[in-house]
């Protein structure tokens with residue numbers, strides 16, 4: 450049975466598949482890519498291990514060996530991970546449950562990742578308790594109005610408030626409007642991410658950036674980003690009737706949406722008489 454290997458070039462993110470790494474090196478020894486190790490490839494063509502070490506050390510390549518469809522071994526010299534995610538996406542390894550073994554030829558260290566998500570996938574892992582099915586169902590029906598859309602979405606978190614809605618949570622109605630309005634894709638799967646939470650906190654002296662948390666319903670990873678102009682972002686994303694009325698900080702502060710500047714410098718547009 451033939452085995453599958455990939456050479457990856459970590460700085461250019463290029464990858465080459467082969468079933469015979471040594472033959473691949475010999476066949477490509479005149480390429481510019483392998484120039485730093487060419488002398489070794491010419492001197493020791495019958496010593497695969499020496500050739501490989503020279504190439505991994507000098508040419509910025511890593512070698513991926515596929516053991517099974519859920520197990521890979523990565524031999525490398527330097528830091529291999531940035532390009533690994535691009536490779537995983539290109540060749541279908543951007544899925545959960547892949548065991549990854551890193552064999553560092555420079556240090557002799559072997560690192561075993563039972564589930565290699567964190568090295569093969571962008572984003573962070575999500576705890577098992579997240580209500581995936583509820584979000585999948587609501588996302589499928591995002592264009593429909595449902596009787597329970599006024600309910601709070603479990604696992605959502607916000608410090609914005611809507612009159613008449615439960616505090617600290619987003620309602621499905623608001624989430625559906627956001628899902629409809631925005632298109633942010635999962636870097637692993639290229640499918641739309643689903644916003645779950647957003648908030649805006651104040652530090653000791655000034656406002657911090659807003660935080661927006663989105664999840665991917667396919668690879669089930671979590672992505673958190675800063676939003677420097679959270680009110681402007683909300684104004685762009687939500688129609689006026691669905692915008693929050695207040696922000697909960699040390700107190701509940703009304704938001705005045707009619708003030709045109711909603712930027713970071715004058716973050717909360719306090720309604721008249723509320724400034725303190």
Ligand SMILES: [Zn+2]
Nearest residue numbers: 635638665668
């Ligand atoms: Zn994804």
